[in-house]
Amino acid sequence: MTDIKEILFSEEEIREKCIELGKKISSDYDGEIVVVGILKGAVPFMAELIKRIENPVVMDFMDVSSYAGSTTSGEVRILKDLEFRIEGRDVLIVEDIIDTGLTLSYLIEILKKRGAKSIEICTFLTKTARRRKNVDVKYVGYEVEDYFVVGYGMDYNEKYRNLPYIGILDESVYK
Numbered sequence: 001m002t003d004i005k006e007i008l009f010s011e012e013e014i015r016e017k018c019i020e021l022g023k024k025i026s027s028d029y030d031g032e033i034v035v036v037g038i039l040k041g042a043v044p045f046m047a048e049l050i051k052r053i054e055n056p057v058v059m060d061f062m063d064v065s066s067y068a069g070s071t072t073s074g075e076v077r078i079l080k081d082l083e084f085r086i087e088g089r090d091v092l093i094v095e096d097i098i099d100t101g102l103t104l105s106y107l108i109e110i111l112k113k114r115g116a117k118s119i120e121i122c123t124f125l126t127k128t129a130r131r132r133k134n135v136d137v138k139y140v141g142y143e144v145e146d147y148f149v150v151g152y153g154m155d156y157n158e159k160y161r162n163l164p165y166i167g168i169l170d171e172s173v174y175k
C-alpha cells in the first residue's frame, strides 16, 4: 500500500511475539485473568494474544476518550465501561501502543479504586521517548521510535486498522 512508507513488523513477526507474550503471561499467573482490551486499537492484538494464554480468560473492554483541550491532565472520559466487577480479580489491560502514557495512567488510577487483586499492562508497542507519565508496563511487544504507525488495530482517522502488519504511515497522508 502506497500510504505505508515502511513495514516495521510483519504478520509473522507479530504472531511470534504473541506466542512469546502468551507464554510469559501463562507462566506468571495462576487461575483466571480478566483481560481488558482498550477499544478499538487493541482488538486484533487481544484476539491473537488470548489464544496463547493457557489460563482461563474472561474478556472485557473499555473505551475512553481524552477530553478536548485537557490533553495535559490525561483525564479521560469513559465511553464504555467494564461489564464485570474486578474486585479481588487479576486484571490484565491490553493496549496497542503506549505513547505519552497519559491515558493509561489515568485509567489505572480508576481501576485501582475498584479493588482489583492485581492490575498489569500488556502493550504491543511502546514509544518510551515520548512518555510524560510513568506507567509500569509488565509486558511489551516492541519498543519503537517516534514514528506514527498504523495497522494491526492502529489507525489514522479510523483508517488502516485492518492491515495485518504494522507500518510507518507516509507523511504525505497527513501533511
Ligand code: IMP
Pocket: 041, 095, 096, 097, 098, 099, 100, 101, 102, 103, 104, 147, 148, 149, 150, 154, 155, 156
Ligand atoms: P497516550 O499514551 O495517552 O499518549 O495514548 C496512547 C493512544 O494513542 C494509543 O492507545 C493509540 O490509540 C494512540 N496512538 C499513539 N501513538 C500512535 C501511533 O503511532 N499510531 C496510532 N495510534 C497511536
Ligand code: MG
Pocket: 038, 039, 040, 041, 042, 095, 096, 097
Ligand atoms: Mg489505544
